Amino acid sequence: MSQEFQMEKTFQPQEKEQQIYQEWERSGAFTAQRVEGKKPYTIVMPPPNITGQLHMGHAVDVTIQDILIRFHRMLGDPTLWLPGTDHASIATENRIVEQMRKEGLTKEGIGREAFLERAWEWKEKYGGQITQQLRRMGASCDWSRERFTMDAGCSRAVSEVFVKLFEQGLIYRGERIINWCPVCRTALSDIEVEYEEQHAHLWYIRYPAEDGGEGVVVATTRPETMLGDTGVAVNPEDKRYLHLIGKKLMLPLAGRVLPVVADAYVDPEFGTGAVKMTPAHDPNDFEISKRHNLAILRVMNDDGTMNEAAGADYQGLSAMDCRKLVLQRLKEQGYLVNTQDYTHSVGSCSRCHTTVEPLISEQWFLEMAPLAKPAIEAVREGQITFYPDRFAKTYFNWMENIRDWCISRQLWWGHRIPAWYCQTCEKVIVAREAPDTCPDCGSIRLHQDEDVLDTWFSSALWPFSTLGWPDQTEDLQYFYPTSTLATGYDIIFFWVARMIFSGIAHMGQVPFDTVLIHGIVRDEQGRKMSKSLGNGVDPLELIETYGADALRFSLVLGVAPGADMRVSSERSEAARNFANKVWNASRFVLMNLDGVPGAIEPKLLRTPEKWILSRLNQAIRQVTNHLKGNDLGLAAQTIYDFAWNEFCDWFIELSKGDLFDGTPERKAQARAVLYQVLSAVLRLLHPFMPFLTEMIYKQLPGHEQDSCMLSPWPLENEAYSFKDEEQQMEGVMDMIRAIRVVRQELKVQPGHRARVLLKPKPGWAERLTTAEPYFQRLAGAASLQILPPDAQVAEKTVSAVGLIGEALMPLGELVDIEKEIARLEKEAQTLEAEISRSRGKLANEGFVKKAPPALVEAEKEKIAQNEGMLETVTHRLRELRQ
């Protein structure tokens, strides 16, 4: 062991991780370089909101992207991972309002300008916090290119797009029924509304005829809206109501006169077959009313209270209070004819969970159909691939039924809509820069629209706005379109779909070729993590306890693409244990090296060395292919298995003989192989566990000045493909396992060393001439003696039967004949069952004729092996029974 050797006995991630990250960042290695003629690998990071803390969703996002980025960096691709943050208009504004409320302040009280100042202060404070936390995860992104959705460049892109779409007629302003959140006091888009089933009532109310006749009974879930009714609709085919069509009804409480109209939309089977029309507060009523020219009467204020039009008795009441009063009055006056329990879904604001009110309002909309069409085609034609591909269906399903997007928000924090209204001539001016005068009348009395844009309007431009668009920057030309977009399935609609149509519309090219979708993180009980449940697991805490590498590894190992995952401390613990295993294997190798090992001499290699090198080749191939195929879980599993089961459990143990007691020549080869395999393992593992691997890599003799992150990805080496040695090792390992089983079943003390007399199958004797140390080290053998096939052993022995022959161990008084017979009988049974299974397969003509020849051969081989073992076992049994 060298003097300066210094590795702790267990892996202690906490101390070193941040230091390593700082070194990486300082070195400039994250900064992307454009290399002409070389295809770059680019990811734009889904920008986390500046509202707060890193959560598990970010942790998954970041881990997946960082794995891909580090992999491609090591492959030698020019690699850009562009980070940034999102202003998160409504989420941030709510948080600031909340903060102000605690100080006794209101938005309106301090005014727009002061509010925006506070918002920018917030951004400075918390925007930096989350990017620091991304660093804790090990995210190797290019901070020199960090962007913010509201920085000058991104804002310019937003204006540019808005103006362009307006000029194309795709952005328009209009009065429509929108989803209104009375608490956030803003319009919402359809996907910002979450629906859930609620137990409610269906109230049946009589609307008498104008002349005092019976009229009709209507059913409603929202009786308070009757104050805004302007008609009643029935189905034109409905015989019950034919006589009323065109007649007038009297609206109870309000006393207004309502026309009865006929519209095919009305389902005669539902309720009473007569529907009250509240065009200002229901999207269907709005549509029907437009067809029949019914009046539109809005009875609710922006804060969810009833307005003047609702009537003096109701003005100022909340919708709920109004409902109670309306029902009471209807009851008193005899109009309420029935009340039914009823379950229906009610929409709530995805931000504050207040019930949204559909109401008519003048807003800005983006017409979707013309944008959606090419975006659907692009995915259909394969310009973009979804992984797993089923999410393409989700995408199609949404895009094919898409409705216009309400893009204006009655908020202050965000991109202010670049529209100005002339207060003299009422012209609407949409422009990139604030105009001085009205182009029509020359007036200088211009007023900018008060609203801001939906946060996702700017996110939709992220893949190109961050690269400098609308300028044709070198970055934009080189890095666009980007490569992979990794995100959770919960934001396919919010973000992925919108980036796709925006990229096509403004860049003429799709924004990325691959969409890698992951699931959401759940708690140990499988529940969604949420603030209200308080079941969120803090990734930073896990980093503190287990290290960032363990957290990262636990988020990909054993996780199928697109599948939800549960976090549990067991998972992190398992990953931490693996990190420790790698640490200790490295520690062992480093302890036993003496400077930089010499080259591997293929001619001097022994079987286990050829075996591990050959197996390494396969591991490299599999990990590489899995990573290229976006199967991160399988890639992680492959490294895990190779490093732990093959390298640690077998190879390191097998190398000890040479390392401790070998000739100088043998020692040198053992060192060289250990060094080479360890180096490859570290590099294969680096994308998953960057800190650990970097720490160890720098300790490898000869690599003190190198970075694992920047070292080349391991390649398969044809010269190290040794099929025969792999087979040999399989045989040896099988024999060793067989001996271990026998020893444990007979309860042989581990310290009790037994002579092993091995009767090999034909062809194996000469391959086992140097195997003694392996049996000594791993099978508790005192010695290994190879017997001729016909040798008679006089001593009382137990027998372990393996693929390559029979191992006899004189265990003296330990041998319990009865036990031994029982054990062998069981073994014989297993073998017989297996042989008959194989026979059955081969007896099947179809199998022999149609299955691949290699498979048929393998089956025959199995029979031969199993028969050989069975023969040995039965022979042995005969001897014992004598």
Add this chain to the structure above:
RNA sequence: GGGAUUAUAGCUCAGUUGGCUAGAGCGCCACGUUGACAUCGUGGAGGUCGUUGGUUCGAGCCCAAUUAAUCCCACCA
């Protein structure tokens, strides 16, 4: 109402174009301080891959039906 997903060891989950004598981690049982690691080692028990049909030489994997659970979308008052 439409679409999708899941159902594999006690628990949590892998299983890439059908070839599996079905794996891992945790848990369980037994043994273990042999010069990297008890955050470890060795061995073991434990599954008719939800159910029923079908395609195929061959099905955990493909098809159909069925049961159960979950999720998303949808304007039925």
